[in-house]
Amino acid sequence: VDEDDVLTADQQKQLLNSTEVMAAVYNGTTWTPSALTVNASPDLAPVAVVGDDGNAAVFWRSVYASDPGDEGEDLLDFDTRDAIYVSFYDKDKDDWSEARMVYNGSTGTVAGIQAAMLPDGTALVAFILDRGSTDKSAPYQGYELAYRTVKSNGTLGDLVVLTNDTETD
DSSP states (O other), rough: OTOOOOOOOHHHHHHHHOOEEEEEEEOOOOEEEEEEESSSSSSEEEEEOOOOOOEEEEEEEEEOOOOOOOTTTTTTTOSSSEEEEEEEETTTEEEEEOEEEEESSTTTTEEEEEEEEEEOEEEEEEEEEEEOOOOOOOOTTTEEEEEEEEOTTTTOOOEOOOOSSSOOO
């Protein structure tokens, strides 16, 4: 590809499929990077949280679009998969856990994601679900708020959808 060439939809999809989530831990002197994902699907929007004890969690979206279209117009239409994963950092072991799925995309696509660490080391991920709106005059009408807690050992709390209304949540 020359510098003036326009990327094709397939080239853009290949680039998107190579996005990975990385995290680096600072020990007071140096940074130690770790790859939290190594796969052939886009991993996007990482959100990191750190507890008072130095342990941490990183949540991210693992997505996939089936067909970018001829012009790439559907490149970000993640119609095949839109899930949330988490990996925990254990300060004592200086290691990251295997990625664990927190949300499988079954009740809507993810439109936004935030996280927090509770005092006991439990992580909480809050996210916006796009359940789709058929009303073209109110495209965000299908947005709902949800959250899930995850213990550092990987135990999942209930998936809680906080809203179910016609308001833009």
